[in-house]
Amino acid sequence: MSRMTTDASVRARRPRRTGLYATAVASVTAAAVGLGVLAGTPALAGPRSAAPVVTRAALDPALVAGKGAKVAFAEQEAENAVTNGTVIGPDRDAYTLPSEASGRKAVSLAPGQHVEFTLPAPANAITVRYSIPDAPGGGGITAPLDVAVNGTKRSTMTLTSQYSWLYNQYPFSNDPGAGLLHPDWWITECSCVPAETTPAPVIDKPYRPSHFYDEQRLLLGRTYRAGDTVRLTVPAGSRAGSTVIDLLDSERVGLPHVELLAANVWAFGADPTGRRDAADAIDKAIAFARRTHLKVYIPPGTYRVDRHIVVDDVTIVGAGNWYTKIKGREVALDKPAADGSVHTGVGFYGKSAAEGGSRNVHLSGFAIEGDVRERVDTDQVNAIGGAMSDSTIKGLHISHTKVGMWFDGPMKNLRISDSIIVDQIADAINFHTGVTDSSVTDTFVRNSGDDGLAMWAEKTTNARNTFSHNTVQTPVLANGIAIYGGTDTTVSDNLVADPVREGSALHIGARFGAEPFAGKLDVKGNTTVRAGTYELNWNIGLGALWVFALDRSIDGADIRVTGNDFLDSTYNAVMLVSDWAVKDQYVIENIHFKDIRVDGTGTSVLSARAAGGATFENVDARNVGAVGVNNCGSFNFPATGSEFTLTDLGGNDGDWLAPWLLPNTITCDDRPEVVPPPAPGAW
Template sequence: MRTSCTPLGRSPARRAVPIAAALALTAGLLTALAPAAQAAADGSRARSAAAGATVPFTSVEAESATSDGTRIGPDHTQGTVASESSGRQAVRLAAGQHVEFTLPGAANAVNVAYSVPDGQSGSLAVYVNGAKLDRSLAVTSKYSYVDTPWIQGSKTHHLLDNARLLLGRNAGAGDKVRLEATGTQVTVDVADFEQVAAAGGKPSGAVSVTDKGADPSGQGDSTQAFREAVAAAKGGTVWIPPGEFKLTQSLSNVDDVRIRGAGAWHSVVRSSRFIDQSSAPTGKVGLHDFAVIGEVTERVDSNPDNFVNGSLGPDSAVSGMWLQHLKVGMWLMGNNDNLVVEKNRFLDMTADGLNLNGTARGVRVRDNFLRNTGDDALAMWSLNTTNSDSAFIGNTVSQPNLANGIAIYGGRNITVKDNLVLDTNALGSGIAVSNQKFLDPFFPLAGTIKVSGNSLVRTGAMNPNWNHPMGALRVDAYDSAIEATVEITDTTITDSPWSAYEFVSGGVTGKAVRNVTVDRSTVTRVGTVVVQAETPGAVRMSNVKATSVGAVGVYNCPYPSGSGSFTLTDGGGNSGWDSVWEDCSTWPQPGGGNPDPDPRRNLAKSRPATATGSTDVYTPGKAVDGDAATYWESTNHAFPQALTVDLGKAEPVRRVVLKLPPPAAWAARTQTLSVQGSTDGSGYSTLVASKPYRFDPATGNTATIDVPASAPDVRHLRLHVTANTGWPAAQFGEVEAYLS
């Protein structure tokens, strides 16, 4: 298994990135504020009109209930219980304290997300309308406090767990359900109340595992009975009746058979490894309506501690499953073409919820609920061969506590549609579209990647390896440029603690992000910026409407310095985010706008630079990277040549300093040039007429040009070079522009 969606390549103490590159608006200024959508802002698990799974339960947050405990959060700090909780809040109960929920509808069962201190166990006594039940919810730290020291930037995480209970009675809307901590401190996050249907009946002709000797008490080992039932039922159905069944080994050779239970609350398999088979079956497999609950307490990537490890074969289906306490719910390799995974619950995985690990075509993963995964909740990873024409549709992902909610690593013609993602934690975004390969052979993004109708609530995180954030929705040219067409439409981003959209090359190599369009998006209460651009490329954004932006609209700072520029094209209909962060040596903090700029600063440093031509590696960005030892050299034997720097906004430039590399190997030379300026990058006026300027290593290889006070403010500063006595090309080690 791959290592997690982990360090994005930067050292833990990332050096300051140079001053911001400007926002290029090619279709005019951002205009007209429009109302912002509030979809799913309250953290409700019920499906909204546009995004998320239809679930059979209703969730109630502990912080909205009545309690004599202590409310904790909100918190976004990695490694805290509140930061991993839904809504970033929970209620901490000392022994004897309680939280009481008012039921929103009929229920006879509850599932509670909770946390207890490391090394402790206890229980939650349950009361309905003041009457104590004869059963309680066991709580334990056994499945929590996971450490993954091989993942750079990770801390002890996976601090919550889920525990479920059939109440043994029916309760109605308005009834009170009280949970009281017994024996230990318990932090209660959220309670899912559900009306569980009666156990289903045995399908006609099905082979029951109990007929083959399986023990429904959960005491004996039923592995062999399950294997015999699977073999006997080939072409038909295996029946798991109500009860608990212990499997000590995994099943293999599951081929052309349906395995069905009486319902996920009734038929329970206790196993950390249910199916493990590397060869694709010849006939389709069905897995329906039972629970598989494991005993995985740590993440060991070499162990196949998964519900499904390998292949189910083409045209298979998985539905109605309750999967819990495993490493990965479904780690899918080999031929899983046209697989449908729907209406399942994935809880408390130490790694991924579901990962399509290459070779998957036409897969549909839809209407699933995932909570508290320890890596990407839903992922497609095109290793060995490519995933193609597959989709994640209408799923709800809550609280992935280390990586992304939904991640697409390579693949062709992939769809991510109508999903709801909530409360991501460290090292992850709500949705990531990425060329991070992890291993070879990897197949980068290709064709058209459609990301549409998704709602992201409190997603994005502070990456401890970068010491700055990951956006709610990230497009990442990690190991190779984004060449596929990426269409992002109808996205709602609410309460992102940091940024909304991030365009980056996490491998720190400055790979470009291209062919990306963002259309029809509502961004509400973003902590810092709407657009976080950190790599070269070009993105077109239209009808993106933002309100309550914490700092400024755009942070445009390609990294590494000199790797190129990022062009953000205004496609029209945008509003609320036209301001630009001005100093990439600092990262904007939530609620903080641009600091007062230093009037002595070099306006040209690390701004986008273009030229009429360049030679070899001596690209335009080398002239504005803050290092005079690197330089731009134009096309040789082709005067005139010009270098243009985009300052980001119109500035009253009064002094231009030109430098060549300082070593004595650079003989003295004279370059003849003029200084020109423009407000729009189209029409240029002459600020300083053409004349020769002497560059002499003995005096620092520097020339200073004073710009008249009468010269107009300019955004685009151009140096127009017609001659060089030392080389048949224009050359600049550094171009600096100052206000005085």
């Protein structure tokens, strides 16, 4: 979905940022594909290094207990490890390497330099999130990274930037030297691009680099003990002038799952080496399994699939997503398909809703690795798609597709759980149009190119859906979790960190042609950190929770924001806004805040830029950068006060909601000074 919005009223000069989170930044970056060896016997303990620092979204895990996805890996930030490289960041300005890093910091390594992690628990597998430079003309390069455990080299990973580095305006380009994609659009962003990341040959182009990072998984070949060391070294002579390491995830992967009583794809001719296309063999296994009421089993191996596998009334089980990989190329079509696609690629698709959709589909225990390097919005090059009712998706690992999972209803009762979706060109998961009674739980998302998790009720409403206990980190564009219309929706106990530009951690939006909000919208028990980006088109800072009335009023649902923690918000904890062109037509009201903790804002707890009102009960705040409430209403500034009314229901601590602000005192500062807050701590 396009994220462009224009508003002539906010074309004013950008505020002085007072060095907001700024530092010098190296001008290099990159991407990755997996490489691995089978797990084996435990190794003896090796030399000890610095004590490991385990984090979740670069936070002390105690601050996010019970929030986000349950994952098998331990996260370690490179800036907390031992290195002879250079720590870059922190920085929250778009288009810089540290701004897209987890925790807004990373380590830059020149050839010959290293970063060394100490394992916090037994592990036989690692994931490295990294960046290397693009080729001068775009298209990516490859470069080596040596992996040693306890001083003994285990493997050399081949890093790539073929899946990173996008430029220009939405929907972006792979060419750093391209002219404007939309010369007719009002442009504010070119002046916001840091000089450090803009090479001289394209200084006058809409260069705007983004989507710098990628990640790669590696099985270590044996299980190592807690205290053993993993050293990542850039070899001398590397083609990459600099290699940036963001983090290392380590885990102990179990033995491959075996499904004995099943339609084994090997029996139908599937090639586990990836040399021959396996799509037809998988189709045959599915047809046989449906006739015999068996599951389909895909044993360990890499299976090449360059098109959609259509699934209906079938269970497909892999050996585990570290072992069974379905990998495909993006293929140009001879002529555009009826849906507008100009490419196809690897994916498991239910039948379209127009064909009645699919039912009773169960997918688990495998990885899907695509080959999508550009954003073409009409393309159906998603890992999972179509309509799937009464179905489950569990234990998948998805990378390098356009959208991890995109569902077009009507459809109902889909359960997605325990999956990992990384390095997408667009969204990770989108419930689009008529999806009901469905959920996403315990799913981990990192480096989506658009919304991490979204419900988009375009044309037909979504109803009774839930996003619960998920983790979304570093969405490069747009929001961590976005709800566009719908009825009786729940967003609960999620962890959302580090959105980069044109979005927030949590977003409630009446936009993109979505149906109205109705019934109840529960936003409860979530934690956001380092959220609330600078909206580069509006030149204002957003909130960690951003409520936006663009197409219509947000007033038809009972919206409850309860028990959330907003930590280290870059600008505001909460922003309620309508677009300037419709500010006197649409309102935001019937929204209720209760049992909220705000620990650190660059500007305010609440920024109101719309007519309407909200209630506040037991909202505690500390380390607030500017005035607690920045109440602009709809910018008419009547003598009776702001058009936005605040109702104090009691228990609001921290002096952010002082009596003189009630009910609608005008405190409007269009672009308040930013005061970076201290790091969040125990309440």
